Amino acid sequence: xxxxxxxxxxxxxxxxxxxxxxxxxISFEETLLPFAHxxxxxQFSEQHGVPAQVPVLIVDDLVIWDSLAILExxxxxxxxxxxxxxxxxxxxxxxxxxAEMHSGFSALRSQFPMNCRTEKMVSPSDAVTRELQRLxxxxxxxxxxxxxxxxxxxxxxSNLDAMFAPVxxxxxxxxxxxxxxxxxxxxxxxxLPAMQEWLxxxxxxxxxxxxxxx
Ligand SMILES: N[C@@H](CCC(=O)N[C@@H](CS)C(=O)NCC(=O)O)C(=O)O
Numbered sequence: 001x002x003x004x005x006x007x008x009x010x011x012x013x014x015x016x017x018x019x020x021x022x023x024x025x026i027s028f029e030e031t032l033l034p035f036a037h038x039x040x041x042x043q044f045s046e047q048h049g050v051p052a053q054v055p056v057l058i059v060d061d062l063v064i065w066d067s068l069a070i071l072e073x074x075x076x077x078x079x080x081x082x083x084x085x086x087x088x089x090x091x092x093x094x095x096x097x098x099a100e101m102h103s104g105f106s107a108l109r110s111q112f113p114m115n116c117r118t119e120k121m122v123s124p125s126d127a128v129t130r131e132l133q134r135l136x137x138x139x140x141x142x143x144x145x146x147x148x149x150x151x152x153x154x155x156x157x158s159n160l161d162a163m164f165a166p167v168x169x170x171x172x173x174x175x176x177x178x179x180x181x182x183x184x185x186x187x188x189x190x191x192l193p194a195m196q197e198w199l200x201x202x203x204x205x206x207x208x209x210x211x212x213x214x
Contacts, residue, residue, distance in 0.1 A: 001028040003070075004044065004056040006035055009202035010212045012114040012166030014055045017070040020162035022194035024081045026074060028057075034207050068102045071159040085154045090147055094160040097138050097153070101163045105131050112170040113212040116202040121175040128176075135167065136179035143181050151188035165189060 003021065005014030021028050033054055035041035045052040050065040057064045057073065064070050075083035085091045107127035124132060139153070148155035153164065168189045171178055189195055 001026070002058045003028050003030045004054050004058070005030060005032055006041070006054045007032070007202075007205060007207055007209070008198055009116050009205050009207070010114055010209055011054065012109070012169075013053070013067045015114070015165050015198060016067045016162045017055050017057065017074070019165050019192075019194055019198065020071055020074060020083060020159055022197070023157050023162075023192065024074070024078065024083060026078060026081070036209055037207055068098065068163070071098075071162060075159060082156075083159045085147070085156075085158055085160075087146070090145060090154050093142070093145060094154050094158055097142075098160050098163040100138075101167070105134075105167070107131050108167070108170060112174050112176070114166045114169050115173060115212050116169050116199050118213065119173045119175075124176060132171075132176060132178050135171075135182060139179055139181040139185065151184065153185060157192075161185075161189065165195070168195075 003018060005011060005018055008014070018030065020026075033041040033044055035052065035054070041052050041054065044050075044056075048056070048058070048063050048065075050056060050063060053065070055067050055070060057070045059073075064073050071083065085094050107125060108131045111125055111128050112122065142153045145154070150156040152158065152161045154160055168186045170176065171182070172186055172190065
């Protein structure tokens, strides 16, 4: 099983399946394609017939070219690891929020690009403020849900936390405010050994992307 990703400092979509695989103890090889430095991603996409985007998971002859599709594949391949919550109702809520993350939060994503190694205070636009309020609403809904014990959104760590992992970096590193429930979750995410491993690699990277540093 081979996961292709981009810069650990900047690539929010890459972080999602990488983190899930680490937390759930799924062993994999990884290759980083620095898409703004050289043409490794273009060559890769031509070779495999996929868009020039990562993450991509390759399992033997199977190519899976989207973060959420990778998480769903892993959940089906390792049912015993319970990558989604085991309760059908909680699982449906988790999938709703994961899908909302996958297709939404465009203002937050564009005004606050993930940059794991840089911390600075930036005021959110009105559009971002509305999305931060929506995050608080999601966190409140999961707080009230019938769920197992645990520090993560649906209790135990799940694909849902993996999908929101880059939001932790955005809120933390730009000094944004969501809610106390969000802050408790963010601290638990930050303390995950896998997140610290990702951060150490991000700090060690030599590449700079000016658009993500403004
Ligand atoms: N829908 C895709 C989005 C992936 C995506 O946008 N990946 C970015 C990196 S975070 C990328 O590969 N960008 C390449 C480029 O901009 O050239 C997914 O969820 O996997």
